[in-house]
Amino acid sequence: MFKELYLIPLVIYIFSYIVFAFKDKKSHKFFVYLVYAGFICQTIIFLTFLGIKGFAVPVHIDRFVFFNAWILMLVVIIFGFFYKVEYILLYITPLVAVNLIIAFFVPHVHVRPVMENTDRIILLTHILLILIGDSLFALAFIVSLIYIFQERKIKSKKNLKILDMPSRSGYNLELLDNINYICLKVGFPFITIGIVMGIYLSSSLFKTFLIVKPIEIISLITWFIYAVLLHERMAKGLRGKRAAVFGIIGFILILASLGFSFYFFPAFHGFE
Amino acid sequence: MDILIIGLNHKTSNINERETVSKKLLTPELRLEFTTKLLELKDESGRQLIKEIAVLTTCNRSEFIMNLSYWTQGKGGHAIKNYIAKYFFDDLEKEKILYMYLNEDAVRHLFTVASSLDSMIIGEPQILGQLKGAYNEACRFNTSGQFLNKLFHKAFNCAKTVRTETKIAASPVSVSYAAVELSRKIFNGLEDKKVLLLGAGEMGKLTVKHFIKYGVKNINIANRTAEKARNFVEESFEDKEKTYLHVIDFSEYYKNLPNSDIVLCSTGSEDYILKYEDILPVIKMRKQKPLFLIDISMPRNIDPEINKIPNVYLFDIDDIGKMIENNIEVRKREADAALDLINASVGEFMNWKESLNAVPVIISLRNKIKNLLESELSRYITDEKEKDIAVNSLTNKLLHEPTMLIKKSSLNPDGINSIKTVKALFNLDAEDCPEVFKKRISETTPENAKTAEESLSEYNENKIKLVK
Numbered sequence: 001m002f003k004e005l006y007l008i009p010l011v012i013y014i015f016s017y018i019v020f021a022f023k024d025k026k027s028h029k030f031f032v033y034l035v036y037a038g039f040i041c042q043t044i045i046f047l048t049f050l051g052i053k054g055f056a057v058p059v060h061i062d063r064f065v066f067f068n069a070w071i072l073m074l075v076v077i078i079f080g081f082f083y084k085v086e087y088i089l090l091y092i093t094p095l096v097a098v099n100l101i102i103a104f105f106v107p108h109v110h111v112r113p114v115m116e117n118t119d120r121i122i123l124l125t126h127i128l129l130i131l132i133g134d135s136l137f138a139l140a141f142i143v144s145l146i147y148i149f150q151e152r153k154i155k156s157k158k159n160l161k162i163l164d165m166p167s168r169s170g171y172n173l174e175l176l177d178n179i180n181y182i183c184l185k186v187g188f189p190f191i192t193i194g195i196v197m198g199i200y201l202s203s204s205l206f207k208t209f210l211i212v213k214p215i216e217i218i219s220l221i222t223w224f225i226y227a228v229l230l231h232e233r234m235a236k237g238l239r240g241k242r243a244a245v246f247g248i249i250g251f252i253l254i255l256a257s258l259g260f261s262f263y264f265f266p267a268f269h270g271f272e
Numbered sequence: 273m274d275i276l277i278i279g280l281n282h283k284t285s286n287i288n289e290r291e292t293v294s295k296k297l298l299t300p301e302l303r304l305e306f307t308t309k310l311l312e313l314k315d316e317s318g319r320q321l322i323k324e325i326a327v328l329t330t331c332n333r334s335e336f337i338m339n340l341s342y343w344t345q346g347k348g349g350h351a352i353k354n355y356i357a358k359y360f361f362d363d364l365e366k367e368k369i370l371y372m373y374l375n376e377d378a379v380r381h382l383f384t385v386a387s388s389l390d391s392m393i394i395g396e397p398q399i400l401g402q403l404k405g406a407y408n409e410a411c412r413f414n415t416s417g418q419f420l421n422k423l424f425h426k427a428f429n430c431a432k433t434v435r436t437e438t439k440i441a442a443s444p445v446s447v448s449y450a451a452v453e454l455s456r457k458i459f460n461g462l463e464d465k466k467v468l469l470l471g472a473g474e475m476g477k478l479t480v481k482h483f484i485k486y487g488v489k490n491i492n493i494a495n496r497t498a499e500k501a502r503n504f505v506e507e508s509f510e511d512k513e514k515t516y517l518h519v520i521d522f523s524e525y526y527k528n529l530p531n532s533d534i535v536l537c538s539t540g541s542e543d544y545i546l547k548y549e550d551i552l553p554v555i556k557m558r559k560q561k562p563l564f565l566i567d568i569s570m571p572r573n574i575d576p577e578i579n580k581i582p583n584v585y586l587f588d589i590d591d592i593g594k595m596i597e598n599n600i601e602v603r604k605r606e607a608d609a610a611l612d613l614i615n616a617s618v619g620e621f622m623n624w625k626e627s628l629n630a631v632p633v634i635i636s637l638r639n640k641i642k643n644l645l646e647s648e649l650s651r652y653i654t655d656e657k658e659k660d661i662a663v664n665s666l667t668n669k670l671l672h673e674p675t676m677l678i679k680k681s682s683l684n685p686d687g688i689n690s691i692k693t694v695k696a697l698f699n700l701d702a703e704d705c706p707e708v709f710k711k712r713i714s715e716t717t718p719e720n721a722k723t724a725e726e727s728l729s730e731y732n733e734n735k736i737k738l739v740k
Binding site: 150154155157172173174175178236237238239240241242 | 454456457458459460558559560561562579582583585587591594595
């Protein structure tokens with residue numbers, strides 16, 4: 001039910017890409033507007049769900065994925081607004097689109113209801129924090145990819161023609177690196193609190209603190225990677241390509257942990 | 273009413289010839305002298321050949337953009353060309369290095385020049401400024417009238433369209449500009465970046481000027497002889513630019529490296545000044561902040577191995593050269609797209625020019641109707657003001673559609689018939705000659721006015737013959 005609604009923003013995003021294929025400035029502007037339109041559409045759908053169901057648990061998994069897509073878009077749009085780098089939309093939209101597709105095809109799984117009321121609030125906060133953190137890291141991942149691609153081009157000095165696009169003046173290494181750093185700085189606290197809450201929830205769910213669950217191990221590894229990266233950046237001024245590689249590895253681990261929790265060991269993550 | 277362009281450029285002449293011409297057009301006074309002489313040119317019946325003129329001189333071209341009088345024929349054009357050749361070279365043989373374009377070709381040529389398609393480096397931006405200068409000067413000398421005004425404005429417009437709609441000026445083609453563009457790919461804004469220039473040479477000067485233009489405010493200059501560096505700053509830069517420049521001792525340049533984001537190297541040294549092991553500690557001290565090195569010296573002054581260090585980017589003159597070569601190719605391809613835009617603009621301008629042919633007819637038609645109305649209405653309306661209002665509004669209402677028809681028909685070759693019909697219907701040929709002419713006559717000196725009046729009647733006779 002309502003799943004078909006996910007296709008509306010998806011279609012808008014796909015259409016926006018078709019528009020982008022026309023290589024002139026006007027269509028680039030139109031592309032940005034279309035993406036905004038898609039986001040507004042997502043927001044409306046999200047608010048409608050909230051109006052119908054409220055924060056009631058159990059919630060379907062596809063709602064979460066849809067929510068994830070919404071948060072991701074929100075984070076990127078806020079970022080683009082502050083840093084005047086609308087071109088990031090170009091790279092983040094496919095990620096959002098993939099999220100929407102997953103939301104459309106994902107099976108109807110429920111989150112197991114947690115007993116006490118206080119836990120319910122913690123569960124919602126946990127989801128929210130983790131999703132915001134993940135979205136920021138996803139942005140960092142995309143930016144890192146662009147960075148590596150761009151840096152290689154400048155270093156190898158080949159095919160410099162592609163560098164000369166005045167309409168995309170946002171493409172410079174320093175800015176990409178800064179965005180990467182800010183994503184890390186802002187996203188890390190979210191992830192940290194989110195993971196702590198997750199561990200608390202799982203211990204209250206399984207009534208013991210000591211059972212080692214794959215989801216916990218992998219998220220702790222991810223957390224550790226990001227912690228090292230943050231430390232290196234702050235203390236030693238790690239920058240550029242290495243930082244970008246770190247960011248990419250971290251995000252792959254995040255994807256892995258999500259995969260683990262949703263597909264391989266759903267029971268450990270509180271799904272039925 | 274014909275546009276004529278006579279001139280020479282880098283394709284038709286060698287540097288000596290261009291130099292001879294530009295020397296005689298060097299100052300505004302010399303140009304004024306030349307234009308006055310050209311305007312004084314007369315045909316056999318003593319009529320002025322040229323009505324409006326503008327002179328464009330750049331290092332690669334000298335061109336004279338003229339609007340000829342109504343009566344000037346092909347012979348007149350050649351006379352002008354001869355005169356120009358004689359004026360500059362004292363040698364009629366040299367006439368062959370001058371090119372001559374008439375009407376549509378001339379308009380197209382001017383638009384191509386304005387769009388920088390005819391330049392030595394396609395897409396270079398200076399030409400438009402130079403053209404604007406030429407136009408402003410013509411306005412100052414009072415040698416530009418309605419026709420050249422429209423022509424120049426259309427040319428500026430066309431150039432702007434070409435610039436924005438094609439990628440003709442998108443990619444840098446000069447080493448100094450390419451260096452700035454590259455640093456903009458690495459750094460986010462150049463305002464807070466520090467530049468270190470090693471060596472005081474011409475290339476360094478141009479590049480530094482470009483950097484200042486893009487907002488760099490902190491530039492250190494180090495040269496082996498500090499005196500030369502100081503002279504270099506004194507001579508090559510404007511006062512405002514000087515405030516951003518600081519000369520430092522050459523022995524201090526290495527200390528300065530960790531604070532500099534961009535290092536420009538153009539010394540005459542035969543050995544590497546910056547070696548691989550020099551830069552390693554520097555980048556650590558910079559906490560891995562990116563360092564951009566540009567080596568524009570020959571032989572190279574910076575060890576190419578340095579490019580392998582992370583967060584250090586080294587470009588030498590060859591790398592930039594290759595980049596520029598690519599860009600020149602891109603521009604050539606874009607030039608084809610630009611030609612279409614230019615052709616469209618030329619079409620628009622020629623339409624406007626053709627529609628001017630209808631202006632005399634429209635004016636005399638309006639005058640006729642106005643006079644009739646005035647004489648008739650004065651019987652019934654005594655108040656002058658009211659009468660004027662009534663006459664004007666009636667004329668406008670009556671003639672709106674015929675005017676549109678005349679304007680439209682003047683654009684196509686068969687339209688002459690409709691104009692002829694209008695003339696026959698209202699018996700326009702016999703009486704008043706176009707007002708425009710009278711106005712022009714009053715503008716010129718009494719001496720000229722006489723000849724002009726004579727020529728006017730001749731013109732009308734010719735016209736009647738033509739129409740018949």
